[in-house]
Amino acid sequence: MDRRELADFLRSRRERISPADVGLPAGPRRRTPGLRREEAAQLAFISTEYYTRLEQARGPRPSREVLAGLARALRLSDAERAHLHYLAGASPAPPPGPSREVRQSILDLLARLPQAAAFVTSATFEVLAWNELAAALMEDFSALSPRDRNLVRRVFLAPHPERRPLYGINMADADDFARHAARRLRAAAARYPDAPEVTGLVDELLAKSPEFARLWASHDVTDRPTLSKTFHHAMVGPITVNCDVLDIADRDQQMVIYTAVPGSPSDQALRLLSVIGTQRMDAPR
Incomplete structure (x- = not known):
């Protein structure tokens, strides 16, 4: 000491x-x-x-x-x-739980990416922050509770798993995300062994999702990155995007950035979404 x-x-x-x-x-x-x-x-x-x-x-x-x-x-x-x-002469204790506070510089960066759909997730896949294009492409997260903004709950606890309601992405991409989520969540559980939000989420998924239980039993913690995804948006049709993930190491968070190839139909669709925003074209006036 x-x-x-x-x-x-x-x-x-x-x-x-x-x-x-x-x-x-x-x-x-x-x-x-x-x-x-x-x-x-x-x-x-x-x-x-x-x-x-x-x-x-x-x-x-x-x-x-x-x-x-x-x-x-x-x-x-x-x-x-x-x-x-x-x-104090003591070995460091594990952190009490995943951070949910997003650094201001990261929030500023989200706002400065108008042509990219970008959002920040916690170690438990809760969407913590997002820009306007991410809300238009995926969902108006501001209308959801923190529990309902959790992507891993959405993919594993869907009422009809065969139609994974993960913002219209195709089944292959949704299955890739499910495997990635289970592996990353296992790593998070090792980092936060006493955090109720982590242990509670894992227990809930094990109890309610046979698929998650099967993936969890594999004990895998490594994964290959998903480089592209295709969204099927109700208003602008299919949008294929590149998927890049930036680690925010000091908060154990990740920023996910979706971009389309410049000049492609998907790029034009994203530009249209940036104008439409989260409004529904079919909503009564």
């Missing part, structure tokens, strides 16, 4: 958090930057005396429970949480 480095690290993380970040009033007499020691201690569910001793490099080795409380109170990233454990 490196008491001095731990003390300095805790102080630096505490001082970067404003009271507003954690729902506390700033108050007229606040002179210290960031949180006060007693506020950090309260958020971590430990005594102010104990926390003060840690920041003065006089404290005993923190337990895993204390480290988890400190990480939560100081809003540490996964890398910072691991560093905290190393300083």
